[in-house]
């Protein structure tokens with residue numbers, strides 16, 4: 001198993017295309033997922049030189065076992081520099097440390113603070129807390 005880090009400098013991967021990554025995430029995000037078209041927008045943003053971000057993939061024998069996608073906000077100080085938008089591990093590969101490994105690579109690669117959203121009842125919250133994430137704020141949205 002290896003971790004691949006993709007960003008605007010490397011460009012998207014010829015084997016693990018944005019479409020392939022989006023299909024993986026749509027499938028394995030479970031009830032925390034988004035539509036494929038929205039996941040593709042997030043990937044396009046990450047690879048856009050003027051916006052930016054990165055993708056970390058856990059890959060074994062040519063198959064994606066896990067993926068994390070981070071977008072840069074373009075801000076710092078008053079708003080974290082990075083938003084971790086998606087993380088998922090293949091549902092048949094969970095519990096063997098891949099989620100922790102992907103988060104570790106993302107934290108290593110990101111410059112500055114990282115924000116993420118997690119539902120209060122998602123077990124992933126324990127993973128984030130173990131890595132030092134805290135929730136000082138209650139997020140509120142005006143949906144339109």
Ligand SMILES: CC(C)(COP(=O)(O)OP(=O)(O)OC[C@H]1O[C@@H](n2cnc3c(N)ncnc32)[C@H](O)[C@@H]1OP(=O)(O)O)[C@@H](O)C(=O)NCCC(=O)NCCS
Nearest residue numbers: 029087088089094095096097098099100118123124126127
């Ligand atoms: C969250 C997710 C990425 C974790 O991946 P994973 O490879 O199973 O995680 P790991 O094996 O690295 O586990 C790391 C830690 O996470 C916690 N954890 C992960 N899954 C857990 C579960 N189902 N119940 C309780 N704790 C869990 C544990 O604290 C574990 O720490 P430990 O190794 O000390 O026991 C994976 O469960 C997943 O893809 N879930 C569906 C998508 C999702 O919820 N994404 C996050 C949206 S915010």
